[in-house]
Amino acid sequence: MIELYNYHRSSASFRVRIALNLKSIEYKDISVHLVNNGGEQHTAEYVKLNPHQLVPVLKDGDKIITQSLAIIEYLNEVYPSPALLPDDSFNKAKVRAFSLSIAADLHPLNNLRVLQYLTKNLNLSEDQKNDWYSHWIHKELSALEADVAANNHDYCFGNTPGLADIMLVPQMYNARRFSCDTSRYPTLVRIDEHCQKHDAFKKAWPNDT
Secondary structure, rough: EEEEEEOOOOOOOHHHHHHHHHHHOOOOEEEEEHHHHOHHHHHHHHHOOOOOOOEEEEEEEEEEEEEEHHHHHHHHHOOOOOOOOOOHHHHHHHHHHHHHHHHHHEEEEHHHHHHHHHHHHHOHHHHHHHHHHHHHHHHHHHHHHHHHOOOOOEEEEEOOOOHEEEEHHHHHHHHHHOOOOOOOHHHHHHHHHOOOOOHHHEEEEEEEE
């Protein structure tokens, strides 16, 4: 059985859980708590599994894969139905561009290790840290809203959920956690709310209790 090493609030982990659920793939959920005991991702045992000390990690037999986008692309190739990317090259590129805007441009600026460095190493206050988070969230969500503003579909790029939706929903979840006003992005909010009604997204939802 596939094993997924992940943390429930990690955006990257959240993405992979959604993808696994969309494809109805059974997996063993192995928690790696990023905060408890200084962060379980720093333990010697986990560093052997992933020297980058990040989540998620997908283990499929003797295959070990890191990075959420790489994992999702792997799952999409090994388990091709339902497809998470369009068939034609242009629309596939559009979906990947949207997804990379989150994974490469936005998320690295706001993930846990960066926020911890701002407060613990650079001595920023909580308010300053939150200002940092809010600045980058709004800058990128504004661009993503423009990317899909003319969209009348249920999901980002069509009427079935795919990679772009997998990327969007965890980021919107995080924005709300940090009390960012998402109402200025009505298309993103509409798509996000529609995704939340889908069982694959609901089953992947972080446990906030």
